[in-house]
Amino acid sequence: MLAQRVAYVASKNPVKVNAVKRALELCFPAVVFSMVGREAPSGVPDQPHGDNQTLEGVAAASVGLGLPNTGAAGAEAASADAALVVAIEGGVGRSSGPGSAGSLECFAWVCVRDPVTGAESTARSASFALPPPLVDLMVRDGLELGDADDKLFRRTRSKQGSGTIGHLSNGVLDRTEFYVQAAVCALLPFMQPQLYGKEYGRLLAGADEAGGEGRGG
Numbered sequence: 001m002l003a004q005r006v007a008y009v010a011s012k013n014p015v016k017v018n019a020v021k022r023a024l025e026l027c028f029p030a031v032v033f034s035m036v037g038r039e040a041p042s043g044v045p046d047q048p049h050g051d052n053q054t055l056e057g058v059a060a061a062s063v064g065l066g067l068p069n070t071g072a073a074g075a076e077a078a079s080a081d082a083a084l085v086v087a088i089e090g091g092v093g094r095s096s097g098p099g100s101a102g103s104l105e106c107f108a109w110v111c112v113r114d115p116v117t118g119a120e121s122t123a124r125s126a127s128f129a130l131p132p133p134l135v136d137l138m139v140r141d142g143l144e145l146g147d148a149d150d151k152l153f154r155r156t157r158s159k160q161g162s163g164t165i166g167h168l169s170n171g172v173l174d175r176t177e178f179y180v181q182a183a184v185c186a187l188l189p190f191m192q193p194q195l196y197g198k199e200y201g202r203l204l205a206g207a208d209e210a211g212g213e214g215r216g217g
């Protein structure tokens with residue numbers, strides 16, 4: 001019998017919930033996850049700028065949703081079935097790469113927390129350069145990337161669909177896939193607790209027990 005666990009995502013954006021679900025399924029094939037998406041305060045602007053602000057937002061969101069004794073959501077997350085809390089925060093920042101130095105690039109940070117042990121892991125996504133017409137709308141009109149994208153490419157709620165990366169890559173890579181890889185990277189310590197530390201081991205220990213019980217019965 002497969003172990004059942006609840007995974008909390010600090011957003012209701014289906015792109016983020018689906019990306020985390022796919023990453024968890026790939027990383028932990030012996031566990032069946034039910035996903036709960038809830039908004040959690042990041043304490044940073046809707047469009048975070050730079051690595052520091054984006055990281056600050058993703059860390060705050062994962063704590064706000066998952067820590068025990070932070071209200072009903074926290075208590076629930078601390079229950080035996082609660083496996084992990086995952087937050088993803090998209091950010092933009094100045095690129096330092098040759099050829100694109102000074103232009104804006106888009107990236108995300110992912111933070112994964114075990115709400116019981118407090119073990120935490122973060123990873124940064126890949127990044128891509130934003131084209132000048134999009135940057136103009138963001139800088140001149142103060143729009144967040146998703147709104148600038150909708151306006152420039154005449155789309156609706158693009159941030160809940162293929163995202164800017166989906167449009168720019170002609171569908172080669174969509175926002176969900178873009179986040180799946182980053183989420184897998186953030187999950188590595190939870191997959192290899194014998195290498196990263198026993199505080200990351202609760203999920204697998206629980207899954208092994210449930211799998212063992214199932215095989216025995």
Ligand SMILES: O=P(O)(O)OP(=O)(O)OP(=O)(O)OC[C@H]1O[C@@H](n2cnc3c(O)ncnc32)[C@H](O)[C@@H]1O
Nearest residue numbers: 011013046089090144145146147159163164165175
């Ligand atoms: O509901 P929440 O969780 O806030 O989801 P969001 O999509 O609004 O929140 P983020 O803070 O993660 O994203 C910041 C902005 O980056 C935008 N964005 C659009 N396409 C993107 C892409 O392909 N990759 C990363 N960010 C993208 C997104 O639409 C937002 O306007």
